[in-house]
Amino acid sequence: MSHSFDPTWATASEIARAVASGETTASSVIDATLARIAKADRTLNAFTKVTSARARARAQAVDKARAAGEPLGPLAGVPFGVKNLFDIAGVTTLAGSKINRANPAAGRDSPLIERLEAAGAVLVGALNMGEYAYDFTGENIHDGPSRNPHDTSRMTGGSSGGSGGAVAGGLIPFSLGSDTNGSIRVPASLCGLFGLKPTYGRLPRNGSFPFVDSLDHLGPLARSTRDLALAYDVMQGHDPADAACVDRPREPVSAQLETGIDGLRIAVAGGHFQQGAFPEALTALHQVADALRARQEVEIPQAARARAAAYVITAAEGATLHLERLRRQADDFDPAVRDRLIAGAMVPAAHVLAAQKFRRWYRAEVRNIFESVDAIIAPATPCTAPKIGQQTFVLDGVEMPVRANLGIYTQPISFIGLPVVCVPVPQTPLPIGVQIITRPWREDIALRVAYALERDRIAVAPRPRPSRVNPAKN
């Protein structure tokens, strides 16, 4: 049997096909993946834990199943990693923090890991992230910053920074992240990846460390739309352990990707979503709009206010989650996170309730828009990846902190739980993402649009130049 198959830049579906056909084995794929991680992660700093022994054992089980003629899952032998806020049996769930290192190891895997591995996927480790997910940069004071494979002096975006860097750097074909205000879509945009933030309540979040219950979502990042769909399909399903997870039938989308987009009414978001955008963000938006023949512009009402309300809820709920830790171990937080959380603890309840009331109003207004359109496109980030350590940038002539403002276009969308696919538009020197937003529970439409853009080479996850990924770590 020849094992010349190189999984480095292969998609998940290509790897699964090669394993199923016998072109390669799951063990070969995992050995190559672990070797790749050992080499490239010295630069990218995407992994905080590599679960080598577990991965090899799991790969052998896949190979054994194939040898026995047992049916293989759609992700047979496909390596993946998870943001280190997902529970991994036998590993302490860090959530990017120093404080959680004192916690006992998780007793079992998160349900999403269980579902992916039931489909044949192989977990290879936990990924770097911003502390307690309160971050858009991908920087971490305890573990060091995730580095963008397209330019390692630049941010991956966050808070799912390692999830972005590992996939964009060719270490794994897909990863899982979390998205409260944009933490899947921001790294997808800055790293040049496809990212899916499903409808709020679609995927169960139990077995992951929370941030803001009202806004938390989980989802995949990948280098192709098909891989997003493959992972998403096997992760669906109700779990009563997550109070927000909605009991509705699974709605697989992989088989619908090639349906095309004829007849879909696609509009461009105006107003807030084009204010402050750097030229590269608007260029990408217009490229996507032209390719989709999206001539109509829609104004999402009060989007800036929606972003403000998401900001307030995040500050208060995030602070509530960490109140005891702030009292007992304030010095062990990243100071930038600590100071935001302490401030959040002081937000009067009246403001939080007003934000939640506004949320319901805004949801109804945006639903009305979807009576006349099927998808809305908007920039994912105002700019390409800033430099690591960059504190501010200028939006609309005003100098603003990077950490809090990379998500100005993502926050008004996740605020009401709409499904979004972020697609990468390759530009020189750096890629940038565009959001495809649909009504609740219509991930299928967003993924069909993404697939059409990918087929037409408008949306492409670009490979970084090799010299960017492999230099020795400084």
Add this chain to the structure above:
Amino acid sequence: MARTSKSPAKRRPAPARKARRPARRRPAAAKPRRDPLDDFIVAAARALDLPAKRPWLPAIKANLRVTLQHASLVAEFRLPDDAEPAPVFRA
């Protein structure tokens, strides 16, 4: 030993004070006004038992100010009295 004190009767009378010219009214020096947000942060930290150390205060204040600005933007938007918050508990 008991403390002793001079009898008031033995005190020398206070010298008569010269009549002073009324002070010329000068404009009050610009006294830096204390930002009520500083007081709020110190009081809230104490009430909530949060360790807001002095060097942390500027960053806490900056963050709180931004959050309250966002909150004001939301509060300016008038909603009917019967508007309900988004999360709904299902029994």
